[in-house]
Amino acid sequence: MMSVFPDEKVLEQEYKDLSGLLSNIVSSVPMYLFVKDTGNDFRYVYASPMMEQLFGQYHGDIVGKTDFELFNDPVVAQAFRDKDLDVLKSRKTQRFIEQMIDREGVLRSIDTMKMLVPREGKAPYLLGMSWDITRQQQIEEEQQENNKRLALSCQAGKIYPWIWDVINETAELSFAKDGEIIHTFITHESFTEKIHPDEQQMYRDVVNAFARGETDSLRLSFRCHYFSDEYVWLEKIGEVYEYDKDGKPSKAIGILRDITVDKQHEEDVRAKHLAEESDRMKSAFIANMSHEIRTPLNAIVGFSTLLAQADTEEEKQEYLQIIQSSNEFLLQLIGDILDISKIESGKLEFVYTTFRLNEIFQPQERAFSLRAEPDVKVCFETDGNDYYIESEKTRLTQVITNFLSNAIKFTSSGSIRFGYRITETGIYAYVTDTGTGIAKEHLSSVFDRFVKLDMFKQGTGLGLSICKTIISMLKGEIGVESEVGKGSTFWFAIPCTPIKVS
Structure with missing residues (x-):
C-alpha cells in the first residue's frame, strides 16, 4: 500500500529550492533587509547581501553582532538602538529616515521601515527594510535649491510662468511668494476679465489667433489688475509646444512679466x-x-x-x-500767446451756452470775403436749415476763424468753401480751399505747436495747436486732408445734440 504523504526527501528538496529562490529574490532586491532578535540584545540573525555595503563585512559575519559592535561611532549605534526600542515599545510598524557613515566615509541617508515579527513562546524578531535614498535626497535638495533660485528670480523680476491648455481653456499660472513657487489653475476668461477695457478686445483677438494656430509665438502688452487691486502693465510671451493630431495648438508655455517700471521709464x-x-x-x-x-x-x-x-x-x-x-x-498774435499761456496753466475757460450754428458760420462769409484775394470766392455752404446746439460758442468761432484765416493766407485764386453738416453723434464742420496745399510728410505735424510750413507768411505757428486743444476739450476730433497744388480741407467733429430751428 502506497503512502499518500510526500516523501521526506522530496519535501526537503522543495524546501531547499524555495529557500534558494527566496534567497535569490532577497539578494536581487535593491534594499537592505535584516532581522534582529529583540530577546537577545537586538543581535542580527539575518542580513541581506547588500548589508555588506554599509558595514564592509561579509553579510554572514554580521549575524550574531549588535549595532554597537558593527558601528565605530557609538552615537550612531545608540540612535539605531533607540529606534529599535521605540518599535518594540509601541508594537507598531514605524518608518523613518536614518543617517550613517558607510565604510568609505560617505554620509548616507537611509529610509527604513521596521516592524515586529511575533514568535510563539519567544521574544519577537524585528524585521527591517531599508532603501538608500542618499542620491534621491541630493536630487531633491538640488531641485529645492533650483526652485528657490527660480522663485527669487521670478519674484525679483516680477515674472509669472504659465502653461496653457488651449483645448480646455485653462492655464497653470505660477508666481513666487516668500521664496517659493506657488501654482494655481485659472480659466482663460477669468484672467481676460481682469484686463483693462481699452486693451481687452485687442488681447482677445491676439490670443485667439494664437490659439487657432495662425501664429506660433505670442507677444503683447496690456494693463491688468489680476495680481493687485491696481492696473499694472504686463507683457505676455509664449510659444506653442504641443499640437493635436490636426496640427492645431493644444498646449503653450510662456511667461507674464510686469513691465510697469519699463513703461514708466519709457x-x-x-x-x-x-x-x-x-x-x-x-x-x-x-x-x-x-x-x-x-x-x-x-x-x-x-x-x-x-x-x-x-x-x-x-x-x-x-x-x-x-x-x-x-x-x-x-x-491775434497777443490772443494766441494768452491762449497758450492759459493752456499751459490749465486755465483755459469754457462757457457753455445754447446758440444757433449759423450765428458763428454765416458772418464769416462777408468778413473773410473782404480779406480774400480778388480772384478768391469765399462761400458758406448750407442746406438751408439752422440748428441749435449747446457748446462753447466763443471757442468754436475761434477754430472756424483760424481755419478761414489760414485758407485766406495760402489761397490766391479759386475758392474757399466752408460749412457744416449734421452727423449721428453731433456736427462735422469744414473749411476747404484751393490753395497751395500741404506735403504728405508735413500733415502729421500741422497741429503741433510753433509749426510754420511757410516762413514767409505771417503767423506764430500756434493757431492750429490751440484749435486742436479746444476740440480735444470738447471731446471731439480734428484733422486735415491736403494735396500739394490742389488745396486743403481742415475739419473738426464734436459730439452734441443739434435741434432744428423751426
Whole structure:
C-alpha cells in the first residue's frame, strides 16, 4: 500500500529550492533587509547581501553582532538602538529616515521601515527594510535649491510662468511668494476679465489667433489688475509646444512679466524728449515772436506817421487799411500767446451756452470775403436749415476763424468753401480751399505747436495747436486732408445734440 504523504526527501528538496529562490529574490532586491532578535540584545540573525555595503563585512559575519559592535561611532549605534526600542515599545510598524557613515566615509541617508515579527513562546524578531535614498535626497535638495533660485528670480523680476491648455481653456499660472513657487489653475476668461477695457478686445483677438494656430509665438502688452487691486502693465510671451493630431495648438508655455517700471521709464524718456523739444521750440518761438511783433508795430508806427502827412483821401484810406490789418494781426498774435499761456496753466475757460450754428458760420462769409484775394470766392455752404446746439460758442468761432484765416493766407485764386453738416453723434464742420496745399510728410505735424510750413507768411505757428486743444476739450476730433497744388480741407467733429430751428 502506497503512502499518500510526500516523501521526506522530496519535501526537503522543495524546501531547499524555495529557500534558494527566496534567497535569490532577497539578494536581487535593491534594499537592505535584516532581522534582529529583540530577546537577545537586538543581535542580527539575518542580513541581506547588500548589508555588506554599509558595514564592509561579509553579510554572514554580521549575524550574531549588535549595532554597537558593527558601528565605530557609538552615537550612531545608540540612535539605531533607540529606534529599535521605540518599535518594540509601541508594537507598531514605524518608518523613518536614518543617517550613517558607510565604510568609505560617505554620509548616507537611509529610509527604513521596521516592524515586529511575533514568535510563539519567544521574544519577537524585528524585521527591517531599508532603501538608500542618499542620491534621491541630493536630487531633491538640488531641485529645492533650483526652485528657490527660480522663485527669487521670478519674484525679483516680477515674472509669472504659465502653461496653457488651449483645448480646455485653462492655464497653470505660477508666481513666487516668500521664496517659493506657488501654482494655481485659472480659466482663460477669468484672467481676460481682469484686463483693462481699452486693451481687452485687442488681447482677445491676439490670443485667439494664437490659439487657432495662425501664429506660433505670442507677444503683447496690456494693463491688468489680476495680481493687485491696481492696473499694472504686463507683457505676455509664449510659444506653442504641443499640437493635436490636426496640427492645431493644444498646449503653450510662456511667461507674464510686469513691465510697469519699463513703461514708466519709457514715459519718462518720452517726457524728457518732449520737454527738450518744447524748450527748443520755445526758444525758436521767442526768436520768431520778436520778429512777428516788431513787423506789425513798425507798420502801425510808420504808417501812422505817413497818415499825418498824406495829401489825398485815397492815400489816407490806403494807410488806414494797412494800420487796421496790422492791428488785427497784432491782436491775434497777443490772443494766441494768452491762449497758450492759459493752456499751459490749465486755465483755459469754457462757457457753455445754447446758440444757433449759423450765428458763428454765416458772418464769416462777408468778413473773410473782404480779406480774400480778388480772384478768391469765399462761400458758406448750407442746406438751408439752422440748428441749435449747446457748446462753447466763443471757442468754436475761434477754430472756424483760424481755419478761414489760414485758407485766406495760402489761397490766391479759386475758392474757399466752408460749412457744416449734421452727423449721428453731433456736427462735422469744414473749411476747404484751393490753395497751395500741404506735403504728405508735413500733415502729421500741422497741429503741433510753433509749426510754420511757410516762413514767409505771417503767423506764430500756434493757431492750429490751440484749435486742436479746444476740440480735444470738447471731446471731439480734428484733422486735415491736403494735396500739394490742389488745396486743403481742415475739419473738426464734436459730439452734441443739434435741434432744428423751426
